[in-house]
Amino acid sequence: MISETTLDPENWDDVSDVFHQAIDHCIGMMKNVRERPIWRQVPSESTLRQHGNIPTEEHSLNDLFTYFQDSMLPYSNGNTHPRFFGWVHGSGNIAGVMGEMLAAFMNSNVGGRDHAAVYIERQVLDWCKQIFSFPEDSSGVVTTGTSMGTMIALTVARNTHAGGDVQKLGLQGLPARLVGYTSSEAHCSVAKTFDLLGLGQDALRRFPVDEHYRMDIEALKRSIAADRAGGLRPIAVVASAGTVNTGAIDDLCSIADICRDQNIWMHVDGAFGGLAVLAPEYKESLAAIARADSIAFDFHKWMHVPYDAGCVLIKNEAAHRKAFSSRVDYLTSLNDGLAGGEPWFCEYGPELSRGFRALKVWFTIQAYGIQRFADLISQNCRQASYLGELVKCSSNLQLLAEVTMNIVCFRYFIPGVPEDELNELNKTIVTELQTQGIAAPSTTTLAGRTAIRVAITNHRTVTADLDLLVDEVCRLGRTRGCK
Amino acid sequence: MISETTLDPENWDDVSDVFHQAIDHCIGMMKNVRERPIWRQVPSESTLRQHGNIPTEEHSLNDLFTYFQDSMLPYSNGNTHPRFFGWVHGSGNIAGVMGEMLAAFMNSNVGGRDHAAVYIERQVLDWCKQIFSFPEDSSGVVTTGTSMGTMIALTVARNTHAGGDVQKLGLQGLPARLVGYTSSEAHCSVAKTFDLLGLGQDALRRFPVDEHYRMDIEALKRSIAADRAGGLRPIAVVASAGTVNTGAIDDLCSIADICRDQNIWMHVDGAFGGLAVLAPEYKESLAAIARADSIAFDFHKWMHVPYDAGCVLIKNEAAHRKAFSSRVDYLTSLNDGLAGGEPWFCEYGPELSRGFRALKVWFTIQAYGIQRFADLISQNCRQASYLGELVKCSSNLQLLAEVTMNIVCFRYFIPGVPEDELNELNKTIVTELQTQGIAAPSTTTLAGRTAIRVAITNHRTVTADLDLLVDEVCRLGRTRGCK
Known part of the structure; x- marks a missing residue:
């Protein structure tokens, strides 16, 4: 007989008590956030700063919650406070918190298979298609954020316009060098992605911006022509829908025209600004997102979903799936049962195990309405x-x-x-x-x-x-x- | 005057009530999980299956929780059940749930800056270094899982052994083609990563396995020699510490010897099996993880942290940081205040916004002890x-x-x-x-x-x-x- 133990508690009532206590404390903090200082440095004597040994003993949830309450919560990065204006952070919302909490209890792996979480993520993606006027048969996936979304989109763009089977042969097996385009005000994640995908930062042409901090469209046209003349292969233009420095929106319509004429992938980095398409005053300048091949944006910024949650939408579902699908023996789909539910989300991104990130988005949108x-x-x-x-x-x-x-x-x-x-x-x-x-x-x-x-x-x-x-x-x- | 609205509720007590009700229900479910069927298909008439319009109206948290309780929770993927043995899924744990819930309330962005969450992630990474006997000055980052960890590690491996400035020039600017090695039983994420990084799947040599499903070491030696003779540049060997098909552990010691002699990066895919180094019966066969250049593994598998959470550790901190650091104007660190806290985690991976994923890991390890x-x-x-x-x-x-x-x-x-x-x-x-x-x-x-x-x-x-x-x-x- 094997002596058997479990992580489940002997006394569930004690656990329940700590959860209730934690709920009361955290809701109280959220309610009174305005009364708190926006930021306090972790004290120099705090045990948070200690590099300790890995715990070998058990600690009660009660003690751990007390430590959290005293030593962590007062020293947050402040983005839930009404006077937090740093970088671009969302402020969170209570419906999103509930979604995240329920997802943690449910503990679904949304890499694939046939279960409730998969359907919720599909609904969230459908809603996003509606927001950006993307076709119903577009594909998409909920990501940790725009950086990951842009990485996914540009992988598909690279594979689509490589001029060879880059998935099999690699970039070093291609006849021509690949290049892409963005503005000097584009987010640093674009260059990081070029780097990661093996294209190199030099392959990303970054144009100066005009007086409104928008991409110089004439420079873009000239550069594409010069690159083609030089035997290079343009693959993608990354347009900004709200730059991080100033909130500038590139001339999406002109970029869409150029990409159509030149057969180049148009990706929109809409990290925070993309969702402004919902607001009447930005509807027009952001409408051409609908003409892009892909858009990546964040739920954790202007939709205030708790960190982290973003999304990528891609019009060419087949190209998207081809870039990431890898259904080996142990991932074989069966017609019925848990292993059904085609297609699986792991076929649309690099991650095979995926949390139920979509639930906090679903709760947030359902609770308030778009x-x-x-x-x-x-x-x-x-x-x-x-x-x-x-x-x-x-x-x-x-x-x-x-x-x-x-x-x-x-x-x-x-x-x-x-x-x-x-x-x-x-x-x-x-x-x-x-x-x-x-x-x-x-x-x-x-x-x-x-x-x-x-x-x-x-x-x-x-x-x-x-x-x-x-x-x-x-x-x-x-x-x-x-x- | 601007008419101003907020997502905060008018009545916090109502919100509090729903949270308490949700806690009671979900803890009850966890306690009685054995009594439930392991899996039930989402009914054909369920509204989960509907492709609806994006909600425009508000819904009360009460209604949303009721919907969750009736239409989602009974149709989970079953991995919290005692007879779930599919793929490799963790079962979750209540301390991890508490960590995730508190992280959602706190809503920290752990991309960088100086606040409590950053210190907790550092502690978790320190503990992981202790588990795998990695040096204290190794670097690391909490990821969504091993796929992302392997992607980060192989990016650093590629950049380190490229034989040229691949970050700037791209793979197409390098003198020699790059190749890597793994076994036919390696996880599919390895090939996906080669693809993503622009190396191509052909550049990943996959060796047959021996009768114990372990990488054929002689084949590895021959292949490296043949590739060098052919003018190719070996960059990395990916060893499996627990293959997904059978749980086989590659001969890590021999692979470490080869990588040392050949000056090739050794990466260990320890997705679920890596943590078996904690168990006396696997300590010896997994000890050579300590000799690897990097290891990626999951917390959401054999540590039962709620999905998703994984980790990558890398011995060469400088190379790791160089691969992902991109501190542009709007991310400038200041000596004091919130913008301090060097180094920032966004310098160690592709993501700039990062959730407080480390808290559920911290709670899990603290609650039970390693x-x-x-x-x-x-x-x-x-x-x-x-x-x-x-x-x-x-x-x-x-x-x-x-x-x-x-x-x-x-x-x-x-x-x-x-x-x-x-x-x-x-x-x-x-x-x-x-x-x-x-x-x-x-x-x-x-x-x-x-x-x-x-x-x-x-x-x-x-x-x-x-x-x-x-x-x-x-x-x-x-x-x-x-x-």
Whole structure:
């Protein structure tokens, strides 16, 4: 007889008690998030900082939750706070939390097979096709985020336009070198993807942008012509639907025309900005996403799904499946039973085991309805516009880029002070805003100038938060600038 | 004034009520999982199967939870059940569920910056280094699973041994073609990765295996020599620590010797089997993982962390960081404040936004202590051995591969019946086991024979479940075989 043990607890009631306690505490935190400092550094004496040995003893869930409550939760990265404006972070939402919690209990592997989670992911993908006016027979997959989505899309683009069987032969077996195109303002994940796929960063031509930070379309045309003349093989253009620096939207319509005429794959990086197609004021400039071959975007940004969750949609389902399908003996599909459910999601991406990430997206969209996200996106853009006006009205502040969407880049300015000192001053202001727990913008550099970068993808922000931000930037600028 | 709305509920108490109700229901399900059928097909009339329009209306969390409870939870893929033996799935654990739930509330983006989640992921990685005797200054990152871990590791391997600046120039800019090596029993994700990285599947030499399903070491040596003589550039050997078909462990020591002598990257695919290094009976055969350049493995298999969670460890931290680091203007690190916390995890993988996946791993290891996992791995292997004996003792069953770890491949056998009919019969048996809700093994093919494949990575399985399985296979075999 084998002596048998399990990870299940002897006493489920005790476990249940800790869960209920955790729920009460965490909902309380969410409810009162505005009262907390936005960020506090993990204390130097915190055991979080210790590099310890792997635990050999058991710890009760009670003790572990208490540790979480005291040592982790107060030291989060702050993106659930109404004055978090750093990088592009979503703020989370309670329906999404419920989805994630239920997915953890259910513990489904959505790599394939025939079970409820597969159907939910298909529904979510159908909804996404509707958002971007992609055909019903497009394929897609829920990803950890846009970086992974772009990687999947560009793999299919590469394989489709390689001019040879790159899956079998590799890039080194192809007759011509492959090249792709994007703008200098494109997200760094595009270059990382070129690198990863073996194309190399040199194979990604990055064009300068116009005064609105949009890809120079004439440069794109010239470059494609020159590359073709030089015997190279253009495979893809990556257009930005909302650049990370300024929120600029490339001229998607012109890019779609060029890609159609040149038989090149058009991929749209819509990480946060893509979903602005839901908002009336961006519907027109983003409508040409429907003409792209693929789009990748995030649910964890402007849809506030808890991290991480993104998506890629691809029009050519067959090419998509061909790029990732690999049904070996132990993955053989059977007609009936659990091993049915064709096609399997593992045939549309690199991952074979896949969590039930789609459930938190499903809960989020079902709970609020898609119109709410349209309204919130518009709201954030109006708030950015409001902040832009505040900046323009302040003699000490300088707007560094046109406010095109939800991003405001500005700086504290003192006439006569050298640029490098201004750069340092603005970095200090941002650091102080964070360490004093007031607000969390991030920084970026535009034409050599350090900008305080405020990206409003936050459903908790109200205009009073922006008034406060401006006041505090000016206060810190005055204090620090006088040294 | 901007009219402002938020996703936060007006009444937090209502939300709290649904969460408490959900906790009670889900814990009840977990407690009574043995009483449920292992799998039920989503009914043909279920709304899960409908391709509907994107919701425009709000739905209460109460309604959504009720729908989940009635229409999703009963139709899971069954891997939390004690008689789930399909593919290689973990069974989940309640501490991991708590970790995932708390991570969803906290909603951290662990791409970088300075906050609690970053420290927890570092601790988890430190523990993993201890498990595999990797040096403290190794690098690593928590991934969605081994496929992603292998992709990260082989990217670093490719860049390290390319013989040129492949990140800049791409594979097409290199002087020699790159090749890698694995066995015919290696997981399909290895070939998918070669494909993805632009190396092509032909560049992956797959050797036949010996009678124990282990890589033929002499073939490996000959192939490396032949490739070098042919002007090709060997970059990596991928060794299996537990193949998916039979649980075979390659001769890691000999492979490590060859890789050292030949200056080739050694990567170990330890998806499920790697963690068996914790168990005394596998310590020796897996010890040479410590000599590898990288290992990828899953937490969601033999550590029962809720899906998805895996890990990759890489000895050469500098090469790892160089492969993925891309610190552009908007990701500039500042000395103080939230933008501190060097290095950032996004510098060690393709993803820039990253969920707090490490928390469910941390909770799981803390709750049980690492010794429990060693015990459970041994337990599952003893159970597999027990099942192997049962098969050997039954005149109607035939063992199709040596039981080397936790996997038992066998079939129902009727003397004189042609092989193709036996194959169909065994597929039918597996389907019936699933559709009748009894047990969920999967199938594979070994030397042309369809095998009933039982992989025991399940902390809820007891020997009585294996007795039942054998009885039911024989019953179904008798019934179906008489047609």
